[in-house]
Every structure is written in structure tokens, then in C-alpha cells.
Amino acid sequence: MKSLVIKVGVVFLVLFGIGIGFATSAKDKGRPYYEEKGYVLWEIKTDEKVIALTFDDGPHPTYTPQVLDLLKKYEAKATFFVIGERAEKYPEVVSRIGEENHEIANHTYTHPLSISPAKLKEELKKTNDIIHDITGTYPIFYRPVGGQYNDKIINTAINEGYKVIMWSWHQDTEDWKTPGVKKIVKKVLSGVQPGNIVLFHDSGGDRSQTIRALEEILPELQQQGYKFVTVSELIEIYTMPASP
Numbered sequence: 001m002k003s004l005v006i007k008v009g010v011v012f013l014v015l016f017g018i019g020i021g022f023a024t025s026a027k028d029k030g031r032p033y034y035e036e037k038g039y040v041l042w043e044i045k046t047d048e049k050v051i052a053l054t055f056d057d058g059p060h061p062t063y064t065p066q067v068l069d070l071l072k073k074y075e076a077k078a079t080f081f082v083i084g085e086r087a088e089k090y091p092e093v094v095s096r097i098g099e100e101n102h103e104i105a106n107h108t109y110t111h112p113l114s115i116s117p118a119k120l121k122e123e124l125k126k127t128n129d130i131i132h133d134i135t136g137t138y139p140i141f142y143r144p145v146g147g148q149y150n151d152k153i154i155n156t157a158i159n160e161g162y163k164v165i166m167w168s169w170h171q172d173t174e175d176w177k178t179p180g181v182k183k184i185v186k187k188v189l190s191g192v193q194p195g196n197i198v199l200f201h202d203s204g205g206d207r208s209q210t211i212r213a214l215e216e217i218l219p220e221l222q223q224q225g226y227k228f229v230t231v232s233e234l235i236e237i238y239t240m241p242a243s244p
């Protein structure tokens with residue numbers, strides 16, 4: 001009897017705890033609001049076979065050039081969400097990303113897991129200035145670290161003139177966990193749809209699995225008729241009026 005009381009107590013605590021969690025997150029406006037306003041993008045709906053590959057946490061002196069070589073081979077364009085302090089350390093890699101007409105976006109300066117609005121504002125500016133110094137172009141997109149966002153984060157980014165870019169939830173390769181090449185490939189190919197945004201990482205550890213997965217993903221999607229576009233190009237397709 002005593003153990004039953006404890007079990008019921010545990011269940012109650014779990015349910016109550018979840019309830020509190022929902023109540024807290026319910027304060028934030030959530031995906032439908034931000035998607036409709038156009039402040040945050042997860043993916044687009046289109047019949048056109050386009051896909052946006054995105055790479056976070058770089059630049060990396062070894063892996064980013066390998067990604068760039070593969071993108072070149074398959075005439076693919078991608079978007080790189082770079083960390084400011086890494087861009088500062090490897091400007092030649094950032095320079096090459098820009099020269100090869102990929103898009104460069106802002107992923108904060110120090111990649112902190114949580115951040116205050118004031119600090120975010122500072123890190124966004126610092127990173128954008130570094131990227132501008134190297135490439136002559138100011139990024140217009142920001143991706144929150146770990147995809148963690150709330151109203152404060154989004155409002156800060158919007159007020160600073162950024163659009164917030166997430167990714168298709170079913171296209172999170174989780175390559176940073178080094179799950180094996182097969183799993184990364186399967187994740188992308190099994191659920192691929194036109195207008196998806198795919199999340200990879202070109203830094204933050206050993207990314208050789210990501211490279212090998214790309215060697216399979218790129219030719220397969222190309223054969224399926226997909227065009228690899230930057231996030232800016234994806235947004236242009238989305239806002240283009242339908243042809244009569």
C-alpha cells in the first residue's frame with residue numbers, strides 16, 4: 001500500500017511538472033504565430049524540388065573545405081551558420097564560403113546555450129561585423145544555438161533586423177552525435193520533401209561522418225531532381241507569385 005501511495009505521488013509530480021512546463025512555454029507565441037508573421041522560418045511549402053542544406057558551428061579548417069569541395073562537385077549551394085569567434089580564427093575559410101556563392105549567416109559569437117537579450121544583441125553585431133570585414137556582406141539570418149528560442153530571443157533578433165532560421169524538424173541529422181553515416185543518410189533521404197531545410201554541422205567535433213553522408217546524399221537527391229539552394233533563394237521561391 002505504501003508503495004502504491006509513493007507511485008501515485010510520483011505520477012502526480014510528473015504530471016504536475018509537465019503541466020508547469022506547458023504553462024511556461026504557453027507564454028511564448030509559438031511556431032504558428034512566428035511562421036505566419038514571417039519572423040521565423042522552419043521550411044517552406046512548395047512543389048518545386050528545392051532543398052536548403054545548412055551547416056552550423058563552423059568554420060572548421062578541415063571539414064568546411066571538404067563540405068565546400070562536395071558542394072562544388074554537385075553544383076550545390078548551401079547556407080553556413082557560423083560562430084563569430086571561429087570566423088575570426090579562420091577568415092580564409094569564411095572567405096572561400098563567400099567566394100563560392102554560398103550564404104553566410106549568424107550563429108552568435110561564442111555559441112552560448114542560453115543568452116540574455118542584451119548579450120544576444122552584442123554577439124549578433126560582433127559576429128556580423130566580423131563576417132562583413134571578411135566578405136563585404138552583412139548576414140541577414142540568425143539561428144539560435146541549439147534551436148532554443150523564446151519571445152525575448154526572437155524579438156531581439158527581429159528588432160536588430162534579422163530573420164530567424166530554424167530547420168525542418170524531420171531533417172535534424174543529429175550528426176553532432178556521430179550516429180553513423182547510414183543514419184545520417186537515412187534521416188535526410190527517408191523524409192525528404194521539396195522546401196525542406198536540413199541541419200548538418202561542419203564543426204564542433206569529428207565531422208567525417210557528415211562528409212561521408214554528404215557523398216551519398218548529394219548525388220542521390222540530385223538524381224531525384226532536387227536543386228540545392230541557399231536559404232535566401234528558398235525564401236524567394238516561397239514569396240514568388242504562382243505563374244498563371
Ligand SMILES: [Zn+2]
Binds near residue numbers: 056057107111145146
Ligand atoms: Zn550551434
